[in-house]
Amino acid sequence: MTEANRQQKTIAGYVIVIIALTLVTIIAFFAGRYLDLVNTVMLYLLVVFIIALRCGRIPAIVTATLSVGLFDFFFIPPKFSFAVDDIKYLFTFAVMLFVGFITAQQAASIRTQKNLAIDKEKTTRGLYQLAKELTACKEIDDITNTLRKYSNSIGFDASIHLIDQHQNFPTFSELFVIQSLALTVVKQNKYLDISSYTNSRTSEYLFPLNSSNRLIGIIYFIEKCQNPSLQILAEELNAVADLVSITLERFHFEMIASESKLEINSERLRNSILSSLSHDLRTPLSALVGMADSLTRQIDSKDSKLISEAESIRDQAKSMVGVINNLLDMAKLHSDHVKLNKEWHLFEDVIGSSINFLKGSLNKHKVKVILEPNLPLVEFDAVLMERVLCNLIENAAKYSPINSEIQIRGYMLNGKACIEVNDQGKGFEVGKIDRLFKMFIRGKAELSVQGIGLGLAICKAVIDAHGGEISASSLEEGGASIFISLPAGNPPNPIMDRY
């Protein structure tokens, strides 16, 4: 409601008062001989009552006062004078005034409440409409437009400013003070009148946009015309800010959902490429291994040269499968999420199965396993750990002389579960040790550094994923040593039977 509008209404109110009083006075005056004075009083009170309902408290009080005056002047003898013959009429005047005032008061309060209810209802309807429009919003520009439309209808202009990861409002005022005020508003989740900071004559408010777990930004409201009461308005603007917050939150989650969908899709693609690649590469090699093996069984056992050639085809094909497995392992491990299937295992188990897996290629070496007695259970992904140990033991066999010993140790050290794989080869070249693992982190794996290349990089990736450590060193007595440590954790305690 604007100021001019309000004034017009007040003037109209007084015009009605004058007309009504004039009418009543004329009617009562000319119908005087049919009407008692009491009836006249009633007529005046009726006018006061109607005015109170229609026009409010002040016009009603004016009406009541005027009624008393008119009644005295026109109807109380001596007529056409304010003098009063009979003193009892003073009592009538007093009661008339009193009744008039009370009526005015009561009627006006009813009216105010009615207006308030209408206003509130209008606000609620407006907010409901806003909520409905916001649900249809697909982009942040839609929200801004909807918000602006709504704000205009209540005499404001509004804009949304989102907070960025540095806790700034890049789209908002460049003034440091205003920026920090905006930050305070979101952090305290309470609106603020900033007109005093901006030296502006109209009111300016910042309302926070927050969700349960993150700061979103602010709405900046600037008043376009004077508004009656901030108290009611603040409530309404808060509701608006909440609606906008909810909408922005919806955007946020929609974005997360679509991002994770994208991620799932690319992960799926990656996996399907990997699995079809591995299938296509391994299938012919598997056939080759099978056929070469079947050849060794069919060749006359006296022809040892042919047999050994067939065997070597088989073994070469097998080692090629090993290389492909390593490549695929590496590709999988380098994808963003290495999914570990961690369970509580004994080192003994996985060391034993690794040696068993490599049985064929270890027949020229002595493998010695030295485990500290009563090693606790350690949590790791056994399949991946088996790959690590296979790689390490295979390397040891490759780089150490025939009939030498490969030693695998398992022990606890400083609250960590450790495995060492030692060989009696030449050890690592001084100065190269650091590069053994680093080289691969950068992805510049040189396959010319035979065997060690991919194998150690895979070991590193697996151990890293377990939160453990892996390091290489040369032994004093010669030979290479790889050391792995894994966090010990809190192993479960199975109930043992004793009988």
Place this chain on the structure above:
Amino acid sequence: MKNQGTVILVEDEPQIRRVIKEALEAESWKVFETDSAQRALIELNTRKPNLLIIDLGLPDIDGIEVITQFREWSMMPILVISARHEEHQKIMALDKGADDYITKPFGIGELLARVRAVTRRKNGNLAPSAKYVFGEIEVDLTNQTVMRNNETLHLTAIEYRLLALLIANEGKIISQKRLLQEVWGPNSSDKSHYSRIYISHLRHKLEKDPTQPEHLLTEVGVGYRFQP
């Protein structure tokens, strides 16, 4: 050599199929081969085979689906051919009723050993009175005693149950889940570390070198295998 029976061989790669077929035929098996799961299901119904060898990665239907359907009406042994990187598939195949698996690439010797293990009559080859001997160990299944070089070994009740289960399935994989269920009873599938500790105890009592076992083998990620 006497006729061993009928095998249905389901493998989409012709070269591998040929190698397996030749190897089995040399062992007097009658081999029916097919490259698709659809055909396999038909063959299984009409041929009533003694053994099914199936690759999990088939072009039309997942091999596991064939196993599930076949198991609905037949108890015949199933041997699965799978790739190395697919531990969860192996476990699923075993859960659905496969008896064992062989990992590509495999040698003929390994294949034939697996075939022999799964076709040995299920649990039936050990008369309860039998004495079972492997390595230096002699197990008396009647009196439930275990001897090494004629010296009695003390096994706890659970250790003995574990050993008996492994012996009854000699040469065959026993999945972690099945082992837990048969030795510790239902509702024990979350206690896989139990089995690891008990297998370790058994190894220390029975194996020459428990860190490089010859009989009680772990198939990492899947289960255990007893090799006499």
